[in-house]
């Protein structure tokens with residue numbers, strides 16, 4: 052028997068909705084086919100954007116979307132993607148699969164997508180191969196309402212009013228594909244480039260994100276912050292609102308990461324243990340950030356995370372197309388619980404990537420679309436968005452094998468504005484059910500709603516069987532005394548409970 056103790060009177064801070072964010076790159080079939088099929092497609096669309104995908108993402112309550120990359124961002128020249136489509140430059144996407152990039156999806160199309168989704172826009176700028184002028188003009192093009200060369204150009208291209216750019220990333224992975232820079236060199240570039248991300252709306256509404264570390268590269272964090280904070284940050288007020296962190300859960304070595312669907316219990320525990328590493332990463336990077344930003348004003352933006360396996364056999368290795376099983380669902384559930392618990396520092400997270408690439412919530416094949424187990428986790432967890440994190444802790448044993456041990460159950464708890472308490476739990480055992488007693492400080496659970504996702508560890512949805520794994524209603528709980536709920540969590544499952552007094 053495991054015990055979850057909740058102090059519903061102790062609120063620990065807001066869970067920013069952006070923690071439930073996503074990422075879309077010009078990579079494989081994410082943008083083209085997955086999101087954008089063109090206006091002349093037989094697949095139902097609005098301005099070329101797939102209506103089935105938009106409806107599913109709205110139902111999941113997507114809060115923010117990052118674009119155009121990824122590594123693609125530091126090779127992307129935004130002026131190639133504006134104006135009449137027939138005159139847009141055609142080129143090869145050398146980074147991802149060597150396929151034709153016709154630039155038919157550019158700034159206007161991305162902003163339209165965000166408007167259709169009702170989500171915030173996170174644009175990632177080009178530092179690796181772009182100039183300060185290019186980045187500065189992009190911001191002017193998108194956000195300036197007055198008379199200027201770029202604002203006039205936007206109007207000429209059919210958009211009268213400026214858009215709202217919520218987040219702007221100054222480069223991507225500049226320690227690697229974004230220019231192979233040292234932290235000191237990038238830190239100086241960051242200071243310079245961010246200066247020209249002008250606040251045209253006059254309300255400081257663009258959140259500026261500095262390129263942070265890969266995984267456990269604490270040297271990068273320390274030295275980028277040392278460089279950017281050198282020489283009195285006060286006069287650079289608003290110079291940095293976020294620092295990114297990239298962490299992928301990769302079970303094997305890079306050359307053989309492992310299959311997305313064919314794995315054993317050892318791979319299962321190894322993968323989940325690697326997912327838990329996120330907790331250590333956030334704590335350690337945050338400790339370094341505390342030296343420069345003790346009030347935690349700068350968010351740690353985990354703007355790329357998720358499982359990275361071998362591509363599906365027979366698919367283009369440069370497309371990073373992989374299937375998605377209950378193992379991915381557990382990784383998503385564990386990671387989101389970790390982000391929730393670190394909501395004082397983690398202010399955004401973007402799973403990689405939205406459709407058809409890495410740990411996607413949606414897969415498409417022609418006109419067909421399926422929702423992955425990861426999709427259902429995001430839909431079940433959506434109640435945490437903008438809720439208050441509650442103090443909770445679990446008395447629980449570890450499970451696993453000799454080499455790889457993980458807590459048997461993952462949890463986080465929040466209270467939404469209407470007073471509902473949201474509990475999300477994951478049973479990490481692929482074979483054993485788990486008895487759980489949930490004890491509140493004072494709350495008397497009167498009304499409970501529940502939904503569950505469960506299946507064998509390799510269970511997944513295919514285009515022939517799109518509903519093999521699906522969210523089900525959960526009613527197998529009992530209220531034992533005034534403030535305690537008892538339930539049995541099936542093996543390999545993710546659960547959401549909504550509890551009202």
Ligand code: AHR
Pocket residue numbers: 076120121122123223224355403404409
């Ligand atoms: O998500 C795929 C790639 O992973 C991104 O382009 C890059 O930023 C990271 O290395």
